[in-house]
Amino acid sequence: MTTMMKATIATTILAVLTVATSVSAQHGGTDAPSLTGTWNMGLQGGHVVPVALVLKQNGDILTGTISMPTQRVGQPVDVSLKGDISHGTLTLTGTVESAKEPTTIGITGRLNDEGIIEGTLAMQGHDMPYTAERLKERK
Amino acid sequence: MKPLARRSVLRGLGATVALPFLEAMVPARRASGAVAPSNRTRLVCVEMVHGSAGSSAIGIKKNLWAPAAVGRDFDLSPTSLRSLEPFRDHLTIVSNTDVDPANPFTATEIGGDHFRSSAVFLTQSHPKQTQGGDVQAGISLDQLYAQRFGQDTAIPSMQLCVESVDQAGGCGYGYSCVYTDAISWAAPNRPLPMTRDPRVVFDELFGVLRSGTTTAERAERLAEDRSILDWLISSAARLAGTLGPADRSRLADYLEHVREIERRIQIVEAGNRSGEVRDLPSEPIGVPDSFSEHVKLMFDLQVLAFASDITRVFAFKLGRDTSNRSYPESGFAGAFHNTSHHSGREDRILDFATINTFHVGLIPYFLEKLKNTPDADGSLLDQTLLVYGSPMGDSNLHNHKRVPFFLAGRAGGALKGGRHLRAPNGTPLANVMLSVLRRLGLEHLERFGDSDGAFDLNAV
Numbered sequence: 001m002t003t004m005m006k007a008t009i010a011t012t013i014l015a016v017l018t019v020a021t022s023v024s025a026q027h028g029g030t031d032a033p034s035l036t037g038t039w040n041m042g043l044q045g046g047h048v049v050p051v052a053l054v055l056k057q058n059g060d061i062l063t064g065t066i067s068m069p070t071q072r073v074g075q076p077v078d079v080s081l082k083g084d085i086s087h088g089t090l091t092l093t094g095t096v097e098s099a100k101e102p103t104t105i106g107i108t109g110r111l112n113d114e115g116i117i118e119g120t121l122a123m124q125g126h127d128m129p130y131t132a133e134r135l136k137e138r139k
Numbered sequence: 140m141k142p143l144a145r146r147s148v149l150r151g152l153g154a155t156v157a158l159p160f161l162e163a164m165v166p167a168r169r170a171s172g173a174v175a176p177s178n179r180t181r182l183v184c185v186e187m188v189h190g191s192a193g194s195s196a197i198g199i200k201k202n203l204w205a206p207a208a209v210g211r212d213f214d215l216s217p218t219s220l221r222s223l224e225p226f227r228d229h230l231t232i233v234s235n236t237d238v239d240p241a242n243p244f245t246a247t248e249i250g251g252d253h254f255r256s257s258a259v260f261l262t263q264s265h266p267k268q269t270q271g272g273d274v275q276a277g278i279s280l281d282q283l284y285a286q287r288f289g290q291d292t293a294i295p296s297m298q299l300c301v302e303s304v305d306q307a308g309g310c311g312y313g314y315s316c317v318y319t320d321a322i323s324w325a326a327p328n329r330p331l332p333m334t335r336d337p338r339v340v341f342d343e344l345f346g347v348l349r350s351g352t353t354t355a356e357r358a359e360r361l362a363e364d365r366s367i368l369d370w371l372i373s374s375a376a377r378l379a380g381t382l383g384p385a386d387r388s389r390l391a392d393y394l395e396h397v398r399e400i401e402r403r404i405q406i407v408e409a410g411n412r413s414g415e416v417r418d419l420p421s422e423p424i425g426v427p428d429s430f431s432e433h434v435k436l437m438f439d440l441q442v443l444a445f446a447s448d449i450t451r452v453f454a455f456k457l458g459r460d461t462s463n464r465s466y467p468e469s470g471f472a473g474a475f476h477n478t479s480h481h482s483g484r485e486d487r488i489l490d491f492a493t494i495n496t497f498h499v500g501l502i503p504y505f506l507e508k509l510k511n512t513p514d515a516d517g518s519l520l521d522q523t524l525l526v527y528g529s530p531m532g533d534s535n536l537h538n539h540k541r542v543p544f545f546l547a548g549r550a551g552g553a554l555k556g557g558r559h560l561r562a563p564n565g566t567p568l569a570n571v572m573l574s575v576l577r578r579l580g581l582e583h584l585e586r587f588g589d590s591d592g593a594f595d596l597n598a599v
Contacts, residue, residue, distance in 0.1 A: 038249075049250070052247065067246075074311015075312075
């Protein structure tokens, strides 16, 4: 095999890999970092409230829970979430069942280059920005 | 002439008053300094909650806690520590350290920062998330010291507080209230209760609670506004007759100081019993409504205890997490917890700094008293180490980075003082505490909490 042939094959493989990676990332597929795990979400209300966001990613499908703070200090409620990731943007929704009237939560966000999810949590007509860092779980 | 024993006391029916250091306690052939200073250091660990304004991004730029310059030529004037300027030579500021064990380790711990932080401050250990009796943290700094050097005093250590800390059960995020209320841990599973009422502290220091008197007898004394010194008149007179003029004067000053503090407690009790509307109506009769008056009384009791060597170790909790107490004396009347959540706004950060400054501003009162109290090798200030800090950094973010911390006093020469030391990023506060303990005489301690090394407290 000539040097030129080797270079052509290498270029072709590289091109195929590049396309595959691009498609995979657009669909939140296997090459993109999985969002599965526990995230320490800093929810920016009047101040930054730490909130636990636990996600499980299966392909493009996301499920999980968020521990939402309540009026009773120190007693959050767990809210189940469902959603997906598409073109790098995650979308999740859930309903706070224990509220007087069921309240819908909507979460959108993107994973940035530093591995932090940045986005917005919408609830009762308010959009609250957040950043979420992956929790290094320790015993 | 045979020297007076250091443990001599004035004893009367219903009270036992330990004596201050007297020349008569020094053997004639030995000069002043006969009592080895290495194990005589008095230790006071003061915790304040909610971090500091100077731990926020704006606060760091504006030097609201840590001075701009490291080394010896630091300027305290922009900082919340400015009231300590008269004591700068006794001051060791350590900035830029983190308290990682106060961070969440698991999903269910996220959000529980306020409910576990106080247990971390002096243990630098991560508390077990539980609301049951199986609480677990670590042995605290004050207790490691007390277990080594506090055993030959009448009381090995005492734990004081200013805010209400008598809540039972669970406090939030699955944490027992004991994590919020206790900063002293005698063992990883044994938090020590804290005393809030100055009357209880006074009676404990002067043996009233251990003297065999009945509750009725104590109540009678309180009702009659009598002094414990009334029970000791003949004992004090007998001792004074055996002392030289300098010691007689020192004994008289000391007993007058005891009486003055007792009188202030009695005034508080009388005011709170009078039926006048209180700012803190649900608090015990002996607890002053004024924060600064309460703190100063507690400091005065600590000085008395040190002067008479009843105990050498205090842990003192100045606040309680999520408390919305206000401090109008600071010049700002906003609620503490709410103000600590400053939203990153500069005006609100400055309000929070006003509260921090007020809290630190109570420390010079204590240091001045120590400075003016003679001890074997000079003043009590020379023989004392005060540890002041918070396990939280920027309370607006509920983080535990760049926490406020300083040391005051020279600990019998163990610390040079007059320094601002900035730790490399990511340095555990536990490294500083490990070095404090080693300087205090626990040289062989290998680790403390999450320490990963020592920290030179006398650098520069």
